Amino acid sequence: xxxxxxxxxTLEAAAKIVFGCEKVSLASSALERVRAARALVxxxxxxxxxxxxxxxxxxxxxxxxxxxxxxxxxxxxxxxSHAVGVGEPLxxxxxxxxxxxxxxxxLQGRSGVRVEVIEYLKxxxxxxxxxxxxxxxxxxxxxxxxxxxxxxxxxxxEGHAKLSETILSGREVLRELGLEPLRLAPxxxxxxxxxxxxxxxxxxxxxxxxxxxxxxxxxxxxxxxEALRGHTDxxxxxxxxxxxxxxxxxxxxxxxxxxxxSQLVNGRTDDVQDxxxxxxxxxxxxxxxxxxxxxAQTFQIEMNSATDNPLVFAESGEVLSGGNFHGxxxxxxxxxxxxxxxxxxxxxxxxxxxxxxxxxxxKFLVQESGLNSGLMVPQYTAAALVAENKVLAHPAxxxxxxxxxxxxDHNSMATTSAYKALRIVENVEIILAIALLTVRQAxxxxxxxxxxxxxxxxxxxxxxxxxxxxxxxxxQYDIQRAIRILKEDQGLNVI
Numbered sequence: 001x002x003x004x005x006x007x008x009x010t011l012e013a014a015a016k017i018v019f020g021c022e023k024v025s026l027a028s029s030a031l032e033r034v035r036a037a038r039a040l041v042x043x044x045x046x047x048x049x050x051x052x053x054x055x056x057x058x059x060x061x062x063x064x065x066x067x068x069x070x071x072x073x074x075x076x077x078x079x080x081s082h083a084v085g086v087g088e089p090l091x092x093x094x095x096x097x098x099x100x101x102x103x104x105x106x107l108q109g110r111s112g113v114r115v116e117v118i119e120y121l122k123x124x125x126x127x128x129x130x131x132x133x134x135x136x137x138x139x140x141x142x143x144x145x146x147x148x149x150x151x152x153x154x155x156x157x158e159g160h161a162k163l164s165e166t167i168l169s170g171r172e173v174l175r176e177l178g179l180e181p182l183r184l185a186p187x188x189x190x191x192x193x194x195x196x197x198x199x200x201x202x203x204x205x206x207x208x209x210x211x212x213x214x215x216x217x218x219x220x221x222x223x224x225x226e227a228l229r230g231h232t233d234x235x236x237x238x239x240x241x242x243x244x245x246x247x248x249x250x251x252x253x254x255x256x257x258x259x260x261x262s263q264l265v266n267g268r269t270d271d272v273q274d275x276x277x278x279x280x281x282x283x284x285x286x287x288x289x290x291x292x293x294x295x296a297q298t299f300q301i302e303m304n305s306a307t308d309n310p311l312v313f314a315e316s317g318e319v320l321s322g323g324n325f326h327g328x329x330x331x332x333x334x335x336x337x338x339x340x341x342x343x344x345x346x347x348x349x350x351x352x353x354x355x356x357x358x359x360x361x362x363k364f365l366v367q368e369s370g371l372n373s374g375l376m377v378p379q380y381t382a383a384a385l386v387a388e389n390k391v392l393a394h395p396a397x398x399x400x401x402x403x404x405x406x407x408x409d410h411n412s413m414a415t416t417s418a419y420k421a422l423r424i425v426e427n428v429e430i431i432l433a434i435a436l437l438t439v440r441q442a443x444x445x446x447x448x449x450x451x452x453x454x455x456x457x458x459x460x461x462x463x464x465x466x467x468x469x470x471x472x473x474x475x476q477y478d479i480q481r482a483i484r485i486l487k488e489d490q491g492l493n494v495i
Contacts, residue, residue: 005030006107009100009303011296015208018097023126026107026118033109034118036314041112044319045071045186051319052310053190054112059142059404075189076156082149082193083159085134090147090202092130092162094422097201098151099124099131101303102192109314110306111191116182120155123177129154130162133198139403140327140414143308144198147415152192157181194308196327200299202418203334206425207295210341213428214288216486217344218251220435221281222258223455224351225274227442228358229267232259234279247293248286255281262452277350284347291340295333302330327414331397334414338421342389345428348435349382355442365441365469372472375441378434378479385427392420392427433482437466437475444468 002013005027016022044051048068055071057064058078066074089095103121106113124131131154137146153159157171174181225232232255233239240252259265273279310321356364356379366374396416402409440462448456466481 001025003027004104004107006033006104006109006306007304009104009300011204011207011300011303014097014100014204014303017100017125018093018205019208021128024100024103024122026122030107030109031115031118033314034107034113034115037109037112037312038114040312040314040317040319041185041187052321053194054187054319058190060407062407071186072184075184075186078189078193079149079152079156079184080158082145083153085137085146085150087134087136090133090135090198091205091422094198094201094205095130095133095151096125096128097204098133098148098197099129101197101200101204102148102151102195104303105195105197105306105308106191108304108306110311111308112187112312112319113191114185114188117155117188117192120179120182123179124154124161127163127177129173129177132160132162132167135419138198138415139401140196140199140331140412140416141323141325141410142403142408143194143325144196144327144415145193147198148193148195151198152189155182155192156184191308194325196302196307196325196330196414199327199330199334199414199418200302202415202422203295203330203337204299204303206334206337206341206418206422207292207299209422209425209429210292210337210344211296213341213344213425213432213486214285214292215254216432216436217285217348218254218281219258219455219458220348220432220439221278221285221351222255222452223439223443223459224355224435225255225259225278225281226262226264226451226455227355227361227439227446228274228278229264229360230274230278231268231272232256232262232265234274235259235282240282245286245290247289247291248282251286251289252282258454259452260454262455263450264446275350275354277347277354281347284343288340288344291336295337295340298329298333327412328397331412331414331417334417334421335393335395335397338389338417338424339393341421341424341428342386342393345382345386345389345424345431348428348431349379349386352379352382352431352435352438355438358442361442361445365438365445366472367470374469374472375438375475378437378475381479382431382434385431389424389427392424396420429486430479430483433479433486436462436485437478437482440466441469 131151133150138144154170159170235255363369364374364376366372396413
């Protein structure tokens with residue numbers, strides 16, 4: 001059980017909740033803040049003070065005053081009018097992450113919702129409810145309005161969600177959970193849709209998978225160094241202390257750990273320097289590691305932030321309008337995340353090509369080359385995915401299209417940045433699977449007893465699951481096996 005208080009959620013705890021279905025509880029101190037903020041909102045309503053989103057229209061319509069008897073309808077209308085997302089539903093883990101992050105943000109006590117809203121969201125998280133959220137429709141400012149509206153509809157018995165792998169209507173989900181549809185109180189609809197949680201959820205899932213990929217790329221790189229009988233001088237600690245970037249130092253250390261005791265390395269005398277895709281593994285993968293570390297730090301701040309508008313400060317009796325919903329920082333981070341992971345794929349594809357062209361190994365790593373094409377064409381697939389990633393890595397964050405009649409005249413497009421980053425991660429997972437398949441086949445032509453202890457143990461595990469390629473066969477099944485190995489993370493994670 002992980003306690004949420006709106007301030008201390010970590011990436012590690014979030015991963016346990018989102019991927020491991022760990023249950024959550026609510027800190028009493030956070031609920032006290034929620035109650036205090038709600039009391040101030042009710043005071044504003046009772047005094048008929050004019051405050052954006054409580055008794056006014058939204059966006060360009062903020063000049064329109066709403067009579068007190070229609071304030072609840074205003075919030076319901078907001079959810080219905082804003083639920084205009086299109087496209088395939090977000091992946092289950094992204095939808096769960098969005099629920100978690102919306103719940104944690106509301107626990108800051110800056111949004112003015114009732115405790116009942118918090119409790120409903122907690123039940124959704126703990127009962128593994130997966131809102132059906134269309135993937136497209138947010139411009140990354142004013143909050144992720146459209147997708148969050150689809151999430152929030154569940155509280156009033158509208159929309160759809162997955163429960164135990166069955167898609168149900170919002171009303172059916174509430175019935176299964178023993179809950180009644182909520183009648184929204186003033187400001188609650190706005191507090192539910194006005195935030196960055198969809199962008200953050202997409203970026204978070206991409207980040208978790210990217211961190212695993214980066215560790216796996218180091219293990220595959222070590223195997224490639226041995227398969228190609230590379231030089232280990234390039235990983236010497238003294239060399240990297242001379243340029244002490246954190247990621248570079250850590251990757252060099254990981255390679256030294258993987259290769260310790262190898263009798264295959266440093267055996268070549270025809271060339272004293274290896275290709276960049278061996279020699280520069282610490283510099284390239286280390287740069288991606290530093291980039292992911294920066295993204296992780298930013299995401300953790302965002303997970304524990306109040307990102308709706310206006311914000312309620314019960315301690316001073318003020319409600320302040322601002323722009324914490326603007327996703328610019330997330331846009332930059334997701335672009336950086338996508339580019340860092342795309343480069344892992346670029347690098348890995350070049351390692352694949354290097355293995356296929358090694359002068360002392362059979363052409364395309366198969367006997368009777370010519371009659372057999374061996375691993376020639378999986379590299380085509382990797383190359384195609386690299387090319388696609390180059391398109392996806394083009395930034396969406398450099399563009400802005402105004403919305404709401406020009407009132408919202410700069411938008412971050414952060415959600416598109418995050419969506420692209422996740423697609424890049426998916427592509428690189430396949431590229432690394434092909435690299436794993438390739439290096440496993442290359443090592444078939446080396447004496448496994450000469451491998452380093454760690455790489456030998458990994459190679460033996462791979463060999464049990466991926467049979468050697470003696471002649472051409474349907475390689476799509478081998479690629480699928482390699483993808484499963486990567487996703488199960490069997491001995492490849494070194495970070």
